Amino acid sequence: MRRLLTWLWLIPVPLTFALELFIGSGWSLILGNVIAVAVGLPILIRAQLRPGRSARLEWAVLGLLGGLALAAVAATLSLTTLWLSLTVLAMLTRASSGRMSIASIVVLAVANIVCPLVMADGATFALMVFALIIAAIAIGLMLRSNDRTLIERQATATEAERRRIATELHDLIAHEVTGIVVLAQAAGRSDSPDLRTTALAKIEDSGTRALEEIRRLVSDARSGKRTDDSPATAAGTVSDPGPGAASRTPIASGPQALRDRVAAFGKSATITIDTPTEVAAPVWPVLDRVLVESLTNVRRxxxxxxxxxxxVMTEPTTPTVSAVAENLAGPDVLGTLVMTVTNGVGSGGVGAGSGTGLNSLRVRVSHLGGRIEAGPEPGGGWSVVARLPLNPVNDHRTGESR
Known part of the structure; x- marks a missing residue:
């Protein structure tokens, strides 16, 4: 339907031409209409098929000027030439990209205003044509603005897709690669054949999982499928941060899953959880992602x-008037859930990071109205502190949790 509407400008052309032919407006006017239609119409159709190009429209202006000259000889207003002129003005304004286009717009507009002045009561018709020309140029400017908006939206969507892919590559693959590097280093420094065999087997498992994730990501990108990485609705899976992870585990749905993450890291990691049972479901996947990224960074x-x-502990907060008024959360679930991941001074990991993971965590945490802080400890080491509301406020604008 939308494509059909863009071609409605063609309908008046045969109607006006037939009307002027039927009323017998004179051979000069008819000849002018023939020239205008023969020169302008094919160029307009081609410009409609490929919008945004104005070079050929400037040739259409020459044909229309010839038609206007013959209409002036006949001392009659040519509706066919006028309509084609208005269409060319709109398209030129939409696609104008240089001085030649602007000059063509000015010349064609002035010619259409001057032509009626040779007629009786020409000033009235010239005023009418002037108003129509202003409307045609305004339509062209509106279409030009819409084109720019569409281009900006496409650019924004492309950039958002690039960021999504980069985030998925980091979240789902970087952890596997980190484990592979750690295992490879351990195998290279060990003289035990059994340890090397075990490490190689786990490297193969991690590499296979990473390859599967890459294939899935490429397949989703080709098919245009979007995976919802919103922390409030995430239902996918992530691999364990430790190199000993032999299978994929679901995104955390409770405290026990966080304990399993820490246990997979090794005996040097401990976890203490002191939280109420009334923790909103969207909070756990975000905590899980923060923990996975933090443990991977420690290892790296x-x-x-x-x-x-x-x-993992809670900090009580005072309920706000708006929260109580909207009944978004009861007093028993108001508060802040704080997760702190602290590591001591290590002997060195597998290399430096790019900061992508921490930026991704900030976005995920901010979606639920929380915040995350990371920095060095006074006595050495590093800490990551994530603060999330126990009951994130629902965002009525998007229908998602904030």
Whole structure:
């Protein structure tokens, strides 16, 4: 339907031409109409098929000027030439990209205004034509603005898709690769054949999982499928941060899953959880992602044997008037859930990071109205502190949790 509407400008052309032929407006006017239609119409159709190009429209202006000259000889207003002129003005304004286009718009507009002045009561018709020309140029400017908006939206969507892919590559693959590097280093430094065999087997498992994720990501990108990475609705899976993870585990749905993450890291990591049972469901996947990223960064920057302490506890907060008025949360679930991941000084990991993971975590946490802080500890080491509301406020604008 939309494509059909863009071609409605063609309908008046045969109607006006037939009307002027039927009333016998004179041979000069008819000849002018023939020239205008023969020169302008094919160029307009081609410009309609390929919008945004104005070079050929400038040739259509020459044909229309010839038609207007013959209409002036006949001392009659040519409706066919006028309509084609208005269409060319709108398309030229939409696609104008240089001085030649602007000059063509000015010349064609002035010619259409001057032509009626040779007629009786020409000033009235010239005023009418002037108003129509203003309307045609305004339509062209509106279409030009719409084109720019569409281009900006496409650019924004492309950039958002690139960021999504980068985030998925980091979240789902970087952890596997970190584990592979750690295992490879351990196997290279060990003289035990059994340890090397075990490490190679786990490297193969991790590499297979990473390859599967890459294939899935490429397949989703080709098919245009979007995976919902919203922390409030995430239902996918992520791999364990430790190199010993032999299978994929679901995104955390409760405290026990967080304990399993810490246990997979190694004996040097401990976790303490002191939270009420009334924690909103969207909070756990975000905590899980923060924990996975934090433990992976510990392994990457500090090493696999560095001591790690994880604490999850609540801080009470005073309910706001708006929260109570909207009945968004009861007093028993108001508060802030704080997870702290602290590691000591290590002997060195597998390399430096790019900061992508921490930026991704900030976005995920902010979606639920929380915040995350990371920095060095006074006595050495590093800590990551994530603060999330126990009951995130629902965003009525998007229908998602904030």
């Amino acid at each position: 920057h500090a090493g696999a044997d560095v001591p790690v302490t994880v604490t």
